[in-house]
Amino acid sequence: xxxxxxxxxxxxxxxxxxxxxxxxxxxxxxxxxxxxxxxxxxxxxxxxxxxxxxxxxxxxxxxxxxxxxxxxxxxxxxxxxxxxxxxxxxxxxxxxxxxxxxxxxxxxxxxxxxxxxxxxxxxxxxxxxxxxxx
Amino acid sequence: xxxxxxxxxxxxxxxxxxxxxxxxxxxxxxxxxxxxxxxxxxxxxxxxxxxxxxxxxxxxxxxxxxxxxxxxxxxxxxxxxxxxxxx
Numbered sequence: 001x002x003x004x005x006x007x008x009x010x011x012x013x014x015x016x017x018x019x020x021x022x023x024x025x026x027x028x029x030x031x032x033x034x035x036x037x038x039x040x041x042x043x044x045x046x047x048x049x050x051x052x053x054x055x056x057x058x059x060x061x062x063x064x065x066x067x068x069x070x071x072x073x074x075x076x077x078x079x080x081x082x083x084x085x086x087x088x089x090x091x092x093x094x095x096x097x098x099x100x101x102x103x104x105x106x107x108x109x110x111x112x113x114x115x116x117x118x119x120x121x122x123x124x125x126x127x128x129x130x131x132x133x134x
Numbered sequence: 135x136x137x138x139x140x141x142x143x144x145x146x147x148x149x150x151x152x153x154x155x156x157x158x159x160x161x162x163x164x165x166x167x168x169x170x171x172x173x174x175x176x177x178x179x180x181x182x183x184x185x186x187x188x189x190x191x192x193x194x195x196x197x198x199x200x201x202x203x204x205x206x207x208x209x210x211x212x213x214x215x216x217x218x219x220x221x
Contacts, residue, residue, distance in 0.1 A: 018179060019141070022172075026148060038156075042169075045179060050179055057183075060189055063191075073201045081205065084171060084208035084209055087209045088212045
């Protein structure tokens with residue numbers, strides 16, 4: 001077996017694993033009961049699936065310019081996926097769309113109650129949202 | 135490599151189909167947003183797989199743009215949902 005054949009086999013294994021993670025996310029989106037667990041499964045193809053696929057891609061296309069582009073893709077994806085997940089989870093929690101019977105612990109709840117007890121005009125510049133005009 | 139290409143195509147198509155079912159069924163806007171993000175990630179994965187199998191890096195700059203800007207949709211809709219509840 002030549003070196004090229006070994007590299008192709010490694011690339012194929014990486015890429016099939018990445019595709020399997022995408023399939024796992026699809027199954028989880030259908031089967032999981034609430035939004036937070038679906039978000040947990042949804043991060044798999046966004047991060048590890050894409051990284052494995054780019055690894056296979058970098059093995060197949062082994063030029064410096066293209067590997068640099070793939071590193072950029074991986075970096076941007078790693079930087080932006082948590083932002084989207086954080087914003088969606090925050091909106092879901094504030095909107096009451098999380099199922100509290102499925103949570104083992106909810107460390108945010110006491111702090112959130114303290115936050116909401118404070119009058120709107122005293123929230124100051126660190127408030128997440130400006131108080132609504134009455 | 136042909137076997138791997140067919141396997142990856144089947145897996146990614148099945149993942150896209152299940153994600154589309156979740157987008158149609160909902161039940162909430164945020165569920166659809168999470169499913170749309172997954173659909174975008176699977177699309178990026180598929181384009182990367184295509185580039186790998188053809189050894190053709192033409193589509194890679196597209197992936198840079200998508201991975202850099204793909205999160206703006208989820209963030210803006212999440213903000214909209216929060217604002218909607220305050221009113």
